[in-house]
Amino acid sequence: MITQIQENGNQLIATFNGRLDTATSAATAEAVKPLLEASNREIILDCSQLEYISSSGLRIFLTIRKEAASRGSKVIVRNISADIRQVFVMTGFISLFEIQ
Amino acid sequence: METLDIHCQTIMDEYHASFPLMEKMKMVILDTLHQTLERIGMEVTAVEARIKTEKSLTGKLKLKGYKYQSLGDITDILGARIITFYTDDVDRLASIVEQLFDIDWDNSVDKRRLHQLDSFGYNSLHYICRIPSSLYCDPESPQLNQIRFELQIRTTLQHAWAAINHDTGYKTGIEIPKEYLRQMNRLAGMLEMADDEFSRIRTELTDYRRRVQQLVQNGKLDDVQLDGDTFGSFLRARPLDPLNRRIAAINQAEIQEVPLMGYLRVFKAFGCQTLGDVSRIIKQYSDDAYRLARHQLGNTDLDIISSSVGMQNICIVYILSQGGGRMGLVRLFNAINGENPQNELLAEMTFNQAENLPFMNNK
Numbered sequence: 001m002i003t004q005i006q007e008n009g010n011q012l013i014a015t016f017n018g019r020l021d022t023a024t025s026a027a028t029a030e031a032v033k034p035l036l037e038a039s040n041r042e043i044i045l046d047c048s049q050l051e052y053i054s055s056s057g058l059r060i061f062l063t064i065r066k067e068a069a070s071r072g073s074k075v076i077v078r079n080i081s082a083d084i085r086q087v088f089v090m091t092g093f094i095s096l097f098e099i100q
Numbered sequence: 101m102e103t104l105d106i107h108c109q110t111i112m113d114e115y116h117a118s119f120p121l122m123e124k125m126k127m128v129i130l131d132t133l134h135q136t137l138e139r140i141g142m143e144v145t146a147v148e149a150r151i152k153t154e155k156s157l158t159g160k161l162k163l164k165g166y167k168y169q170s171l172g173d174i175t176d177i178l179g180a181r182i183i184t185f186y187t188d189d190v191d192r193l194a195s196i197v198e199q200l201f202d203i204d205w206d207n208s209v210d211k212r213r214l215h216q217l218d219s220f221g222y223n224s225l226h227y228i229c230r231i232p233s234s235l236y237c238d239p240e241s242p243q244l245n246q247i248r249f250e251l252q253i254r255t256t257l258q259h260a261w262a263a264i265n266h267d268t269g270y271k272t273g274i275e276i277p278k279e280y281l282r283q284m285n286r287l288a289g290m291l292e293m294a295d296d297e298f299s300r301i302r303t304e305l306t307d308y309r310r311r312v313q314q315l316v317q318n319g320k321l322d323d324v325q326l327d328g329d330t331f332g333s334f335l336r337a338r339p340l341d342p343l344n345r346r347i348a349a350i351n352q353a354e355i356q357e358v359p360l361m362g363y364l365r366v367f368k369a370f371g372c373q374t375l376g377d378v379s380r381i382i383k384q385y386s387d388d389a390y391r392l393a394r395h396q397l398g399n400t401d402l403d404i405i406s407s408s409v410g411m412q413n414i415c416i417v418y419i420l421s422q423g424g425g426r427m428g429l430v431r432l433f434n435a436i437n438g439e440n441p442q443n444e445l446l447a448e449m450t451f452n453q454a455e456n457l458p459f460m461n462n463k
Contacts, residue, residue, distance in 0.1 A: 055353075055404045062356060062404070082445045089446060090396040092406030094437050095358045 003031035011042045017049035020057030028060055035064050039071040048079035053087055065096065076100055104158065108165035115157055115171055118247070122151045122178050125244055128236045129180050129251075136196060137182075142189060145256045149180040175207060175228045178249035183259045186302055187295045190253050194225055197251060201229035204248055224254040224262060257291040257298075309333070322376030331364045334375050343386045343410035347393040353403040363411050366435050370418065381418055388421070388459040389413035396453055412436065416450060421459055426451050 001024035002017040012035055020028055035043050045061065047053075053061075061077070068075045077097045080088065088094040104112060126149045133147050152160075152174075160174070168174055184190055197203075207228040233245045254262065265284055268276060276284075308329070315324050316333045324330045340360070348355050372378050392413045397405075415436075419428035429447035437443065454460055 055402050058402070058404050080442075082442060082449065085442055085446055086449055087400075087402065089412070089433075089450065090393075090400070090409075091402055091404060092356075092358065092409035092412055094433075095360075095362070095408040095412070096356065096406050099437060099440070 001028060003028050005031070005034055010040075011044055012038055013044040013046055015046040015049060019052040020050060020060070021052060021054040022056045025054075025056035025060060028057070029063075032060060032064060036067040037071075038068070038073055041068075041073045043068055043073050043075045045075065045077045046079055047077060047081070047084060050080070050084060053084050058087075058091060058093055061093070061097070074098070104161055104165070108161040111161060111165065111168060111171050111174075112154070112157065115154070115177065118171065118243070119151065121241055121243060121247070124238075124241065125178055125231060125247065125249065126151060126180075128231055128244070129178075129249065132200060132235060133180065133182060136200065140192075140196065142192070143185065144189070145183040145185060145259070147180075147182050149178070152177050152179070172247065175204075175248045176250040178247070179252070180249060181252040181254070181259075184253065184255050186299045187255055188299045188302075190225055190255060193253050194227075197227060197229070197253065200235065201227070201251070202232045204228040204230070207248075224252050224258055227251045227253075255295050257295050261288050261291050305329075316375065321379045322374050324375040326364070326367065326372050326374055326378060328361070328364060330375055331367075331378070332361060334378065335360050339379065339382055340407065340410040343382075343389060343414070344405075344407050346390050347397070347409050347413075348405055350394050350397050351401065351403045353397075353405045356404065356406045358406040358408045360408055360411050362436055363408075363415065366415055366432060369431070369435070370415075382414055385414045385417045385421065385459075386410075388417040388457065391457055391459070392417055392454055395457060408436075416454065417459055420451070420454055 001019055004015050004017075006013045006015070014032055014035060016028070018024065043064065045064070061075075065075045067073075075097065077088075077099045080099060085094070085099070088097070088099065103109075130147065130149050137144060137147065157174075157177070161168075171177065182193055184193065204227075209226045227250070228248050229251050230248055231245055236244065238244055261284075265288075268280070268284070312324055312330050312333050315321070316330075316337055321334070324334075344355055347353075367378050367381070370377075370381065372381070389410060390413075393409060415432055416429060419425075419432055422428070424431075426444075426447045429450055430443050433443035433446055434440070
């Protein structure tokens, strides 16, 4: 699992590549720390290369969303596959995130 | 440029010397007003404060400097203003301000009560105040509790009228023709009526919400029309909690709270007219919504869900039970998730998952 963060103007774009599960969640949580400290930014979670997401991954997304809300940032989940979108529906997370 | 006479220049020197103190007072007043509004939970249009500019003071001194012995006689050097949404809030704030600050009653004016029966115009409440030492005390600046400031409280419409009136007439110093004055007064009368109407509407809306809350609490849901207000009251009674807890128990999941107001338009689209209609759908389809969740989540290890799962599954089950099919699900996902081409695929997957469940075979 590789997580990269790029800056594009006011946007912070995090790209996730691989499987975001219990085994990779600790490293991913560490990698996304800069997102938790960002204020008044648009945070894009680009999931075009994300193959799988478990509860641990959903919790990381949730933490990013909560921190963003408290710091005036906005989170957008982008390019999720149909399978991952199904996970978002089954868990009701589809109502928690703006998904593009 | 015309210079001030010695008397007025002395007042101007006093103004310059007291400027830092005025800045401090301004901060104390603004902080106090903001904290008070937050404490009583009142939303207002604006809270503002300003120190009279040197240019403005020069103009005033040139016009009537002879009236003032010292800077302390000019009560509007420091001015604060609260602009409310409603006239009722002006009265409520007035009573609070009277307790917050020491009021110089001899110089305070409720211009709303000064009107003659046949006149309209500038309506505002002006208090001349001091900061009491019980509110703020700085031993190094005792003057801070002695200098007076002006506090205006007015509604947004009063403020609009006053600002435009100031711009068209008073500020320019040109006496405006009587015809225009008459038109301004007509507008003032109209705004006064609008202010009263806004207050009346708010009072009626508050009463309506209380009545709805009572009906919801008493379970008389068929008597309550479905709208944003009533749906919000209904949700506050947490009618989905039992279903969400059952769904969470499938994988011992934690539940994340999420707003459900977006489902109002879904239930409207279902043809629900009253909260009773919504409640019946929830009751009738809860078991099947649970079975759908069990079918979806049972073979996963997903142990976190949002509180929208129950509502979402009820809607899915209702649509499929009514023969709404894949297109019905697409419309649902478009409504709760925004329009997205992937919603068709999602509808297809959800339809396939539900296909073998009992409610699909009983229809």
